[in-house]
Amino acid sequence: MKRRKSRPVNLGGFIVGGDAPVSVQSMTNTDTRDAAATRKQIDSLVQAGCEIVRVAVPDLEAVRALPVIRKDLSVPLVADIHFDHRLALAAIEAGVDGLRINPGNIGGHERVAAVVKAAAGRNIPIRIGVNAGSLEKELLQDGQVTPQAMTESALRHVRLLENMGFYEIKISLKASDVPLMVNAYRMLAQKVDYPLHIGVTEAGTPFVGSIKSSVGIGILLWEGLGDTVRVSLTGDPVLEVRAAYEILKSLGLRRRGVELVSCPTCGRTQIDLVRIAEQVEERLAGLDMPLKVAVMGCVVNGPGEARHADVGIAGGKGEGLLFRKGQVIRRVPENELVEELMKEIDNIVIGGYRNEGFGNAGADPAGNSGGS
Ligand code: SF4
Numbered sequence: 001m002k003r004r005k006s007r008p009v010n011l012g013g014f015i016v017g018g019d020a021p022v023s024v025q026s027m028t029n030t031d032t033r034d035a036a037a038t039r040k041q042i043d044s045l046v047q048a049g050c051e052i053v054r055v056a057v058p059d060l061e062a063v064r065a066l067p068v069i070r071k072d073l074s075v076p077l078v079a080d081i082h083f084d085h086r087l088a089l090a091a092i093e094a095g096v097d098g099l100r101i102n103p104g105n106i107g108g109h110e111r112v113a114a115v116v117k118a119a120a121g122r123n124i125p126i127r128i129g130v131n132a133g134s135l136e137k138e139l140l141q142d143g144q145v146t147p148q149a150m151t152e153s154a155l156r157h158v159r160l161l162e163n164m165g166f167y168e169i170k171i172s173l174k175a176s177d178v179p180l181m182v183n184a185y186r187m188l189a190q191k192v193d194y195p196l197h198i199g200v201t202e203a204g205t206p207f208v209g210s211i212k213s214s215v216g217i218g219i220l221l222w223e224g225l226g227d228t229v230r231v232s233l234t235g236d237p238v239l240e241v242r243a244a245y246e247i248l249k250s251l252g253l254r255r256r257g258v259e260l261v262s263c264p265t266c267g268r269t270q271i272d273l274v275r276i277a278e279q280v281e282e283r284l285a286g287l288d289m290p291l292k293v294a295v296m297g298c299v300v301n302g303p304g305e306a307r308h309a310d311v312g313i314a315g316g317k318g319e320g321l322l323f324r325k326g327q328v329i330r331r332v333p334e335n336e337l338v339e340e341l342m343k344e345i346d347n348i349v350i351g352g353y354r355n356e357g358f359g360n361a362g363a364d365p366a367g368n369s370g371g372s
Pocket residue numbers: 263264265266267268269296297298299300301302
């Protein structure tokens with residue numbers, strides 16, 4: 001897939017755009033003023049692979065929490081600010097690595113200029129976050145939000161910043177309507193070379209929202225558009241990070257964790273495969289290595305799929321076959337299958353999977369050397 005060439009933007013040492021891999025970001029949903037709770041959530045996000053974290057900064061008390069939140073943080077911290085330019089200035093002063101503002105609601109020209117000057121002074125990029133739900137009224141066509149209107153809104157803000165000599169810009173054009181956001185990003189990508197932060201906003205609860213996000217984000221990525229991804233879910237933001245990686249992994253753009261393939265089960269299944277697959281998924285959650293694990297219900301497709309995996313199981317009647325690189329290594333009773341599979345995986349980890357030639361899943365095709 002040929003990716004759109006975008007201008008690189010530096011976020012506290014972390015590059016978005018240019019040749020950098022498509023990065024994964026999320027936003028905390030704790031009260032930012034509660035620095036301990038916010039930092040705890042950020043640590044969980046980072047553990048899950050989140051590469052840029054954004055926090056809402058609604059007042060000065062939240063600004064005061066920023067240095068505590070940011071202390072020894074391994075990923076860039078972005079402050080999300082609306083309406084009050086003084087909060088943006090204070091957040092810059094507090095040491096954030098990036099700002100997300102909507103220049104249209106931050107005040108007049110002088111206020112925007114003050115924020116831009118302060119950001120330029122600290123080499124802090126600004127994301128122009130256009131949202132279909134808060135578009136300038138005069139841009140609507142018969143009261144409707146259109147891709148043209150969203151693109152024009154972004155371009156207005158871009159020109160405003162460019163006229164101040166500021167080019168450290170990222171842009172997002174989010175809508176909850178997938179065709180609208182896809183067409184808006186496509187249109188904008190023809191007009192500017194700034195990196196694009198892509199996502200479907202207010203996508204919904206984890207199940208529905210992940211599907212909707214996968215469609216919208218997936219279409220754009222497949223067309224080579226998008227430099228950083230945020231999946232927006234009503235729920236634990238760690239799920240956003242997991243969903244984002246699954247989208248990127250399914251297109252071969254990033255690799256993370258272990259690749260688990262499992263069959264959908266059918267009338268041939270004679271073991272409790274759903275439970276087994278869930279347990280295996282849970283046990284593998286913390287492991288990040290190029291390993292493919294197959295959990296299959298029977299011997300019809302089971303051994304075939306297991307053969308392409310580093311390790312796998314194929315169910316039988318009350319038992320299963322354990323495979324390693326396509327070879328049956330032993331027959332295991334159903335209630336010991338998960339444990340035996342995990343033991344085999346442990347052996348691979350301990351034995352050094354690289355030396356053994358494991359890793360059908362391959363290394364992260366994008367790599368990520370831009371991390372700070
Ligand atoms: S692998 Fe076997 S049990 Fe699973 S869906 Fe295919 S035929 Fe059914």
